[in-house]
Amino acid sequence: MGKLVDRHNERNELYSLSQTGKPEMALLYGRRRVGKTFLLGNIWQNPFYFLAADTTSETNRKDLLDELRQWSNKELIPEDYPTWRSVFRLMSQTQIQNANGESPVFILDEFQYLLGQKDDIVSQLTAIWDRELNDSSMLLVLCGSEVATMESLQAADSPIFGRLSWSSRLRPFDYYDSSRMLPWLSLRELVYFYGALGGLPRYLSAVKQGENLRESLSRILLSTRGEVHVQLQNIVSGEKGIRNSAEYDAVLRAIASGQRQLGGISSTAGLQGKTHTARRALEVLENLDLICRERNYGATPKAPWRYRIADNSLRFWHRFIEPNRSRLERNLIGNVWEKSILPSLNIYTGLIFEDVARQALLRFNNNMNLPVIATCNRWEGTDKNRRSIEIDIVGRFDSGEMFSGEVKWSSSPVDPDIHFHLKRNLTDLAASGKSWANHALSGKFIYFSAGGFSEYMKKYAKDNSSITLVSLKDMFPDL
Ligand SMILES: Nc1ncnc2c1ncn2[C@@H]1O[C@H](COP(=O)(O)OP(=O)(O)OP(=O)(O)O)[C@@H](O)[C@H]1O
Ligand SMILES: [Mg+2]
Structure with a gap:
């Protein structure tokens, strides 16, 4: 074994x-x-x-x-x-x-x-x-x-x-334990793999030592005979507790297509007027770790939940496999890889990388010289001038102090603009009545960058004790 x-x-x-x-x-x-x-x-x-x-x-x-x-x-x-x-x-x-x-x-x-x-x-x-x-x-x-x-x-x-x-x-692995299943890969490759296969050990163990991303995904996930392909195909119907798997499948698809709130999910899934059915499906899918839900930082307990696919392999499936089914059936794997996957892979993985950053923060806060994390969310919405704002990371340490931050998957080094940009967003939100944004302005700032940081940024952070820089290497200690 x-x-x-x-x-x-x-x-x-x-x-x-x-x-x-x-x-x-x-x-x-x-x-x-x-x-x-x-x-x-x-x-x-x-x-x-x-x-x-x-x-x-x-x-x-x-x-x-x-x-x-x-x-x-x-x-x-x-x-x-x-x-x-x-x-x-x-x-x-x-x-x-x-x-x-x-x-x-x-x-x-x-x-x-x-x-x-x-x-x-x-x-x-x-x-x-x-x-x-x-x-x-x-x-x-x-x-x-x-x-x-x-x-x-x-x-x-x-x-x-x-x-x-x-x-x-037992829960699926986080990004770090997933990566320990594939120790021969570079750190960037590990994030791509985690984005495509998620944290189920069985899927990760299907990757052969020495294979690169394209070879491996072509063999196990794009090929209709591939081990992971076959399992994902039956992921909903294979759960013994689920009886009406067509409805559950429709709910999953609705979320994968970008519907995030109960109303939109129900109607896209063809369950208008059957909100209780949709709600039940969401509950069961969440209990299976297939979807998760979140709210903005600071949202009231009555604010509606936003749902998303929790399992990366399922996200990848709905993003890249399902829409290309007829080509994959004809074994046009190279074509799907070149034309559909490669051009969007970095945008897709950028979102995965945000999750990875949040997991890294919770797991390795000590290595980053940060206190224990009490809560860690994101925030999206508009300010009072209807400008839309997204903040990748907002949360609190167990001391009560706040932190906020940004996550960049791009391979080029990040410079202090990222900090000025975040501060401007927080200032506008504070002016729009979000009092937490004021606290965040006097809290800590944490920046994750897969492409590292410019010399100027490193110096800037050194002179500014509220800023923490986290590189890809810092997110994979001892690997
Ligand atoms: N902790 C682990 N470390 C390394 N590899 C693992 C680990 N857990 C599982 N695997 C790999 O994943 C495969 C699937 O795991 P396993 O068969 O134990 O899953 P299971 O939960 O029993 O699934 P099922 O419900 O389908 O029986 C294993 O054969 C092994 O290759
Ligand atoms: Mg078993």
Whole structure:
């Protein structure tokens, strides 16, 4: 198996649960391809592992017993274990010799497939757990990719509630951990890759060592047979919790086409008069980390949310793959790359780079000699003269002090104009009644530039302690 990137807290915590000498139950879940099975395969020497299938309870139980027989090297007759209760009893009695005083570890993967059947596996599990475990030690890990279902297991009305000693939801990697999957690339290339593939480990692991952006994306994403292409095609319909996938797909498309508020999204998705359906779809898509929502810095709690696609691979899909489908079907990959992708790639990646900058700020504030970040947003709107203004970064440190800043993807060095421009925007907003803009003017200024900074800018920042300059290199420490 490859090297484990990130997930070290999860790994250490799960490992120590297998060393308590007591019965422990843990829950690990997260969307498909996020790296659950890989993590669980990287912790213990010899755990029992069962991958449940979307089939009947009986079939799953027989398969599990078969795995258990091979793993424990003991003869057992499946007919002797006709219920889940008897299977869990058998597990608790199966003590095998482990190194370092580890308890036996039992992993039930895709656990959601065992739920919702008439024999109610959860009650049978809790019955054994409460009454029969006595002195036996074991670690039972319930793992699953149907997020809402797995989450409901830890709700107060679930029989498992109160018996779980640990639970965690795995999220996709941020730009930095994504980049650690592709360590041979230059920093600029890493940002392009993050913009196209996002943070799902499975997609990133499809890139071959030594491939450049064009080769790699052509093979895995542009080709209709490509690994990532095939998975993105089914991203909505592949989620088991989603029934009416056409409506969800329409909502995603509406957002991808630039609709950002509920009203516009509903009507573009053909859901006029069915706002509740649109709202429900937004909720579910957000819970799957496919979309996210944001508000301006300083917006009132009643201000409408703005939605956008959260998963970069999906953004790239809707921006570049979907509109070129008929050409890609005919295998005109080079043509799509030259004519459609390359000319817009830097504009596209510029927006991605803004997200990267915000993530870098939250993760590496220490390296940048900045205090802990309390909130970090952006702001867009108009001033009182209807001039439109966008500020890439606005937020507060935990001390209460404000910061604001700009993010530039261009490869040319940035000079102090960026600072004068931002100050002018803030001054106009302050004059338009945005009192936070006044605070921002006396706060810190943070500038991110992929093309570095001019000598003049460096000197200017040196003489001005409120200015922090962040280069591409600073955003990728130790890489
Ligand atoms: N932390 C990690 N470090 C390095 N590579 C990883 C990591 N997590 C996942 N991967 C890579 O991503 C692939 C997919 O991960 P995995 O199969 O564990 O996902 P999953 O969450 O179990 O998905 P599914 O729900 O589809 O079963 C792995 O085979 C591995 O190559
Ligand atoms: Mg898995």
